[in-house]
Amino acid sequence: MSANSKLTVAAHALAWIGLYQRRGHEVATSEQIAASVNTNPVVIRRLLAELRKAGLADSRRGVGAGWMLSREPTAITLLDVYEAVEPGPLFALHRSTPNPECVVGRGIGPAMTTVYDDVETALRKELAKTTLEDVLRGVLNAT
Template identity: 55%
Template sequence: MSANSKLTIATHALAWMALNERMGGKFTTSEQIGKSVATNPVVIRRLMSEMAKSGLIETQRGPGAGWRLARAPEDITLWDINEALGAEAAFALHRNEPSESCPVARGIRPALTPVYARVDDAIRRELAGTHLADVLRDTLTVSGA
């Protein structure tokens, strides 16, 4: 299984928008973000649609079209972005009912459910404690910009 990179791409896009705005840009286009992310602008537009529906960004149509952050980078957490993307649990129990005749099958769900709940809580806490401004600061520090 491969990991989902939507959160990374969306965070990259919003951090790029924050930097663009810091440098005086008004709106950001999918083409600009797509070049930075090295992905098709259509992918960016889909993600930005989700960000706009959640109220993280504002959209401008027509001349000078694009997006801008609806809130300051200090007020957007990675959990906000993850929720905008339709946050899902990190792990899931199997869909089929396990065999009642097997002792492992009878106990696997009750054994794993609290573990998975703790993992989800830890993810939520970590993402909620990290702001877009933190990511942009750390990104610029690492890149030497």
């Protein structure tokens, strides 16, 4: 099972836009962002569409088309980004109902739900502490 990188790619794209704007540019193209992420611009456009729907990014069409942040980097948390790109729970239970005649099959759902709820609460709490500005600062300090 591979890890999901959607939150990381979304944070990367938003941080790139934020830095680009900070350096005096009005909008960034999906091609520019995709070059930094090392992916296809279509992947970036789809992701930015989700971020636009959540009010984190905005786009301009026509001449000078591109993407911009909808809010200041200090007003965007990683929790905002997570909620925009990961609408479902972090973990899921079985796709089919386990055997209710089995003690483990009967009890695994409630037992795991308690653990998953606690993990999700802790994750959300940590993501809420970090802003896009914090991410940008970390990026710039790492170079």
